[in-house]
Amino acid sequence: MEGLLRQPEWRIIDQSAVGIHFQALQSFGTDDTLCASVGAGKAPATARTWVHHNTIVLGIQDTRLPFLQEGVQYLASQGYQPIVRNSGGLAVVLDEGVLNISLIFPEVEKGIDINRGYDVMWQLIQQMFADFPMLIEAREIVGSYCPGSYDLSIGGRKFAGISQRRLKRGVAVQIYLCVNGSGGKRAELVREFYRLAKKDTQTKFVYPDVVPEVMASLSELLGVELSIADVMLRLLKQLKANSDLLYAGQLNEYELCLFPGYYQRVVDRNEKIAEMVNSNC
Incomplete structure (x- = not known):
């Protein structure tokens, strides 16, 4: 795990302050592009940060809800x-108080075990907030939205979730961090979505019964008002401590050529959702 976070160089692509016109579909197209590029050895290990305004990212299973259009x-x-993402999981809320971090690694000869990918992100978050005395646990928080075995929590209240995307010998480990705002209000939004999209129908897949009280932001849990910029600074310090070279960058020429194709795939995947939103609204 130490070896995975430790890289000869880290490229950071910071899109956390791009603004309201930066769409989540572009983000998922960008991460696929970076997977392909880093996996092909065309770029070093890359950390990308991003913030999106008022977006609900649905998982593939969410698209099978019986009353999805109402939801x-x-x-x-x-x-x-x-929108529908291209990595695993269920519905997640993104807004200006949620920081997303993607760590993109090349697959080594023996490959990166899936738990090792989750563990390295957990390790990074622990290091970023090591000055606080609270224990950051990784375990499923029942009642949270998008529950999983690597929910990050403090005192039984979830503030982050981790997913992975593997493509072309590249691995993207992605986390959403609820930095500030109300975790409970975000959970209420997702709970109402499932109420409307599922109703009382029995489904093969078990969707979460969201309990807003088990969700919180880091600001709520730590008792300190954190900003996205505060957390970005903590991230940069840890990446610098785990590399010989940390530098800011953008997509290189190879990646700029790849991006349109990967972005179009994400757009195509989301056409059905866009039609549902636009009909009868």
Whole structure:
């Protein structure tokens, strides 16, 4: 785990302050591009940070909800854009108080075990907030949205979730960190989405019964008002401590050529959701 976080160089692509016109679909297209590039040895290990305004990122299983159209139209009525991501998991809330971090590694000869990918992100977050006396646990928090065995929590309340994307010998480990704002209010939004999209129908897949009380932001849990910039500074310090060279960059020429194709795949995957939002609204 130490070896995976420790890299000869880290390139940081910071898109956390791009603004409201930077769409989540572009983000997922960018991470696929970076997977392909880093996996092909065309770029070093890369950390990308991103923030999106009022977006609900759905998982593939969410698209199979029996009354999905009612659910996505509700989200749109609340000012949120629903999209479908290309990595695992279920519905997640993104807004200006949520920082997303993607760590993109090349697959080594023996490959990167899936748990090792999760562990390295957990390790990074622990290091970033090591000056606080609270224990950051990685275990499933029942009642949270997008529950998983690597939910990050403090005192039984979840503030982050981790997913992975593997493509072309590249591995993207992605986390959403609820930095500030109300974790409970975000959970209420997702709970209402599932209420409308599932109703009382029995489904083969078990969707979460969201309990807002088990969700919180880091600011709420640590008792300190954190900003996205505060957390970015903590991230940069840890990446610098785990490399000989940390530098800011953008997509290189190879990646700029790849991006349109990967972005279009994400757009195509989301056409059905866009139609649902736009009909009868």
